[in-house]
Amino acid sequence: MICYYNNSFLEKNEIKVSPFDRGFLFGDGIYEAIRTYNSNLFMYEEHLARLKRNLIKININYEKIDALEGIIYELIERNNFSDNEVNVYLQITRGESFPRKHEFPAPSVSPTIFVYALPIDTKKLQNDEGISIILKKDLRWKRCDIKTINLLPAVMAKQEAVLQQAYEAVWHNGNAILEGSHTNFFGVRESRVYTHPLDNSVLPGITREIIKKLCKNLNIPFVEQPVLVAETNLYEEFFITGTTTEIKPVIKIEGEILGGGKPGKISTNLIEAFTELTKNYYGN
Ligand code: PDD
Numbered sequence: 448m449i450c451y452y453n454n455s456f457l458e459k460n461e462i463k464v465s466p467f468d469r470g471f472l473f474g475d476g477i478y479e480a481i482r483t484y485n486s487n488l489f490m491y492e493e494h495l496a497r498l499k500r501n502l503i504k505i506n507i508n509y510e511k512i513d514a515l516e517g518i519i520y521e522l523i524e525r526n527n528f529s530d531n532e533v534n535v536y537l538q539i540t541r542g543e544s545f546p547r548k549h550e551f552p553a554p555s556v557s558p559t560i561f562v563y564a565l566p567i568d569t570k571k572l573q574n575d576e577g578i579s580i581i582l583k584k585d586l587r588w589k590r591c592d593i594k595t596i597n598l599l600p601a602v603m604a605k606q607e608a609v610l611q612q613a614y615e616a617v618w619h620n621g622n623a624i625l626e627g628s629h630t631n632f633f634g635v636r637e638s639r640v641y642t643h644p645l646d647n648s649v650l651p652g653i654t655r656e657i658i659k660k661l662c663k664n665l666n667i668p669f670v671e672q673p674v675l676v677a678e679t680n681l682y683e684e685f686f687i688t689g690t691t692t693e694i695k696p697v698i699k700i701e702g703e704i705l706g707g708g709k710p711g712k713i714s715t716n717l718i719e720a721f722t723e724l725t726k727n728y729y730g731n
Contacts, residue, residue: 448526448563448565450522450562451563452559452561453557453559456522456525464561467544467545468542468543469541469544469552470538470540470541472547473541473549474595474596474597475505475540475541476505476507476540476558476596477501477502477505477507477538477594477596478536478537478538479494479535479594480537480689480690480691481534481537481690482533482534482535482567482691483532483533485726485728486529487729487730488519488520491730493656495516497651498512498537499512502539504592505593505595507541507558509560515562518562519535519562519564522535522562528564528566531567532566533565533566534565534567535562535563535564536561536565537560537561537562538561539558539559540596542557575710575718576710577708577709578613578614578695578696579611579614579697579698579699579700579702580608580614580615580617580627580687580697580699580700580701581607581611581617581700582616582619582676582700582701583607583616583617583618584620585600585618585620587601589648590647591625591626591647591648591650592647592650594650600628602628604616604618605628611702615628615630615687615692616628617687619676622675622677623643623673623676624643624673624674624675624676624679625643626650629689629691629692630652630687630695631643631649631650631654631658631688631689632685632687633674633685633688634679634682634685635682635713635714636674636681636683638683639667639669640669640670640717641682642669642671643671643673643674644673652688652689653690654688654689654690654692654693654694657688657721658694661717662717665716667717683706684696684697684711684712684713684714685700686717693718694714694717696714696715696718
């Protein structure tokens with residue numbers, strides 16, 4: 448498989464990352480996950496805008512950012528993935544500098560960029576039957592709006608979910624439900640969709656934005672207020688969203704079955720609208 452690393456397209460086994468790369472030493476970098484529908488990068492402008500905002504937030508200057516779209520399509524072509532849908536992973540770190548020092552290196556140090564694309568098994572995707580989640584007290588840092596590659600809490604929580612045969616671990620702060628380890632979280636109460644407002648405790652998900660738009664189209668009130676842990680019993684439905692996850696209805700929380708173990712009406716309507724949108728997607 449061919450990947451893009453710094454200025455080259457290289458066979459994955461040929462890529463050598465320096466142990467002095469700040470991504471390796473400090474987790475000093477950010478990433479994006481994007482996917483295609485009908486071979487078009489879905490919501491590319493929005494992903495690029497978030498990437499640019501994240502670079503500014505952590506003070507990395509990556510000058511070639513506007514060339515990335517072409518690089519991604521070239522990567523897909525070079526791998527002969529053009530007939531598949533793909534997931535694209537893109538990471539930018541602050542680059543390599545020696546010796547290890549916390550403060551930023553000289554401006555002459557270039558960021559490290561890594562991109563790869565992987566075909567998606569579209570038959571396996573979109574689990575409309577529903578998934579299980581566990582709830583976890585949030586133990587991440589206080590800038591979850593930044594898509595950092597520093598994902599140790601997410602890795603730990605997701606592993607715990609998997610060990611409990613759950614799809615996702617969802618963070619709460621002792622009171623409000625925030626988001627999943629790699630997804631945004633939504634509740635449906637009296638036919639209104641609730642989700643945590645955009646602040647430093649959640650990632651501004653691109654799929655979350657789509658949910659907001661679809662709710663508007665379907666005349667479903669979209670309320671940016673969190674679901675409270677103590678009030679989950681007042682909700683009819685829950686679902687999670689993400690680029691690779693799409694929309695997945697939640698039918699079990701902490702082992703407790705919800706809605707008779709079947710996806711709710713609003714989740715199902717949103718999945719249908721999302722499927723329609725992506726089926727007809729041919730670029731921004
Ligand atoms: N995860 N919240 C968190 C913490 C995430 O990591 C993600 C994305 C989301 C959903 O964002 P979006 O709709 O823009 O994908 C919410 C990516 C897909 C990942 O970790 O692979």
